[in-house]
Amino acid sequence: QSALTQPASVSGSPGQSITISCTGTSSDVGGFNYVSWYQQHPGKAPKLMIYDVSNRPSGLSHRFSGSKSGNTASLTISGLQAEDEADYYCSSYTTGRTLFGGGTKLTVL
């Protein structure tokens, strides 16, 4: 059982928007603005998509955005594209350690 809770799977059609949630507690997600999101394609290393809740690394598509409300963080992908199909992981800092969610498989229909 992962420390942060994500839906196992989400799906959407090309051009649509989807949102992946990441639920923690007041000791992690709710207590710090240190939530990150990673994309991982099969057999590849993870890629940082969002850091500090809502910041995008330089050069990353604006189709990816992050937010947080209380103990739940969210990743929204707009204008879905076939190449967005991947596993997505949230992570959050908590005192002295980093937690990951169990991952969400995004299927582009």
Next chain:
Amino acid sequence: EVQLVESGGGLVQPGGSLRLSCAASGFIFSSYWMSWVRQAPGKGLEWVASIDHFGSEKYYVDSVKGRFTISRDNAKNSLYLQMSSLRAEDTAVYYCAKVYVVPAALDYWGQGTLVTVSS
């Protein structure tokens, strides 16, 4: 170009030891925190350990405390993970990752090295 190249993985018996290395290039290694993250076969990501720029602050997931040691050699641009008393549940691909923004955003990852703990 930032590159992180892990090595040292392999098959080890339960109770055994292994030392993973990560060779870094393309950035000023001594200026960044570094981390190890693992992924068991078919499973999700698990943070293992992090170390500060100088090697003085070290943090570990509870399940490896007392068994794993993270270290670095800034003169050699290298990160290490000394693993001992290995268990079957330590079987995973181990990734070396650069910390982009302290404390926990990881912007560059290696391709990983597989550690298999089995008799």
